[in-house]
Every structure is written in C-alpha cells, then in structure tokens.
Amino acid sequence: MPKYKIAVLPGDGVGIDVTEAAMVVLEKIGFDAEYIYGDIGWEFWCKEGDPFPERTVKLLKRTDACIFGAITSKPNKDALKELAPELKDKGLSYFSPIVRLRQEFDLYTNLRPCKAYLGNPLNYRDDLDLVILRENTEGMYAGVEFHPVPDEVKNALLLHPKMKKFESVPPDEMAISTRIMTKKACTRILKAAFEYARKYKRKSVTIVEKPNVLRETGGLILDIARKMAEEYPDIEFWETNVDAMAMWLIKNPQDYSVLVAENLFGDIISDLSAQLVGGLGFACSGNIGDDYAVFEPTHGSAPKYTGMYKVNPIAMLLATKMMMEWLGEAEEAGRLENAIAEVIREGKVRTYDMGGGSSTLDMAHAVASKL
Ligand code: IPM
Ligand code: MG
Secondary structure, eight states: OOSEEEEEEEESTHHHHHHHHHHHHHHHHTOOEEEEEOOOSHHHHHHHSOSSOHHHHHHHHTSSEEEEEEOOOOOHHHHHHTSOGGGTTSOOOOOOHHHHHHHHTTOOEEEEEEEOOTTOTTBSOSSOEEEEEEEOSSBTTSOOEESSOOHHHHHHHTTSGGGGGGTTSOGGGOOEEOOBOOHHHHHHHHHHHHHHHHHTTOSEEEEEEOTTTSHHHHHHHHHHHHHHHTTOTTSEEEEEEHHHHHHHHHHOGGGOOEEEEOHHHHHHHHHHHHHHBTGGGTOEEEEEOSSOEEEEESSOOOGGGTTSOOSOOHHHHHHHHHHHHHTTOHHHHHHHHHHHHHHHHHOSSOBGGGTOOBOHHHHHHHHHHTO
C-alpha cells in the first residue's frame, strides 16, 4: 500500500499541462503515493451546473492532500450564458470552486512563499524571501453579498448612521459585499504566521491591514495581533497599511519576511510579491487546514495556451514541494527544491516567460534529471 493518497485535480486549460509536469517529477522522486484524479472546472459547470461536483468533494475527503492545477472562472452573468440549455433558468449561480473548496474544507491558511532563486532573469532583486499568510475562509471573500438589496438588509443597516445617505437608493441601484471577520479566524491565521516565523527563524511578522479606515474589521485583527505579538518577543512585529505595503514592496521588499493579511488584501499583496520573484510562473501556494491541504500554482488556466505546453511549471513544482513538506517529507521536499533551484541557476532550460523556448515538459524533465 502506498503511504499517501493524493487527489489530483488538473482542472482547466494549462492546469492540465502543469499537473502533467508535477507527475513527471513525483514519479522521478519515487514519491510513495497513489494518485486519484478528480473532476473540477468549467466543463462541469457547463455540463452539470456545478464546477466542483459532489463526487469530487467526496474524493478529497478520502485522500491525504490534493494537487490542484487551475480553473477557468467567469463572472456570474457570463457563466450563466454557457450553461447547457437544460440547466438554464434553474436558478443556478456560479461561485469560484477554489474559493468554495477553501471554505468548505476550512483551509484557513493560504501560504504563499515568494522566494528569489538565483539565476532567474525575472527576479526584481536576488535577495528576496517573503512569505505571505493569507486568511483563506472569510473577510471580503465570505460571499455574503446582495444585489438587489432586500429591504430587511437595508433596514438592518440603517441602524448605522452612515447608512442614512443610502436610504433612498432603490434596491437594484446598489450592491453590497460584506467584509466579515471573526476573532476565531483572525486568531488562527495570526497564530499560523507567528508559529511559521518561529519555526523558520524569521525575523519579523508584518500585519497588512487598513485599520485607520476599516476600523471595525481592521481594528479587530490588529488588536488580536498586538496581543499575540507579546507572546513572541523573539519576533519583531510590524504593522503596515495595505496601500503603503504596496509601495514598500517595490521600494524595499528585502526588509520584509512574513506578511499576514485578510483574504482580499492577501490576494492582492501576494500577486505583487510573486511578481518580484518571477511572476505567476513561480507563484506557488498551499491552502492549509488543520488536517487537509490543497496545493496549487496561483496562476489561472490561461485558456489561450491550453494544451500548448508553453507555461512555466515551476509554480506547480514548488507547490508539489510544499505538499511534500506539509506531509512531513522534508527530505524529499528539500531534494525537489534543490533540483528546481539548480535548473534555474544553470539557465539552460527556460520557458517563454523566462525568455527561453523550452516547454512545460522540458522544464519538468530538466528538474527530474537533477533528482
Ligand atoms: C488566487 C486567485 C483566486 C482568488 C481566484 C482564482 C478566485 O486569484 O488564488 O489568488 O481570488 O483567491
Ligand atoms: Mg489571486
């Protein structure tokens, strides 16, 4: 019996190409696992009205971890147009399956390392080693939204004096998206950030927020963070407003180490940070809960490159490395990271984003050859 059961969800577009690349490397390293493929993505939305079918939810529940490629997402109105005719007018609505997966499996930490590997021509600087911990289950992504706004919701909001100016706006002439943050979720993501910093001997944890304007939600997480920081005197605790953070990340990114943020802010600063170390071809992430985790490259499905084996699989290979680490296979994870680093350093095999002409699978085989 293999040691691990891994769910593999290639998804759409180039998600399929990079998943194949991950398999090349996993096989070469001799990772002791059984791989079970599952359905997710656009095709299942169009044909079945659910991009993340129940059978896939069940599959994940009987595996130890999951590798996820990429999926195509579209705004709800566009998504409805592509539904199979018999599914139209059934009141279905599209919700991003990856966001749903994070929430339903309570994968509350979105861990996004952004490290510069020497020899990568796309590095903004060579001395960067940032890690972002993004809250992954609530905040601006909680999904509690209204359009048109029901009277009950409007009346409830009128308890707040600032709502007064919207009182006479007709229900369909406004939309509301909420930012809901709980003490529980704030506490656990902050704890994950401080524990990460301690485990990997990081010098600082920076909370990225906007409490001067978002006084209630931003204030809540900041209070908890300040209190928690006292329990970690060995780690410097910094507070930065998200807008200023965007600026500092361009000005002096080398000063930062661990960043922790609410869902949407974490989404934004993690793309910025990823670009500093090579962009989406290098951006890996782990959606991590207490006993399950899903690893993915953060890039999308890039439909125009489908099946062309053009995109850089390094993000996916680094996500695979993160999975091994999370499963406790530190030695294999280290070997994989060294192999990736060596291929980047040599610079002989480069995908188009790196200025080269190598394919997705050329890169995978180059990494495999170092293992
Ligand atoms: C990410 C992506 C997703 C997100 C999209 C695809 C829903 O941008 O993983 O960062 O917004 O979280
Ligand atoms: Mg994103």
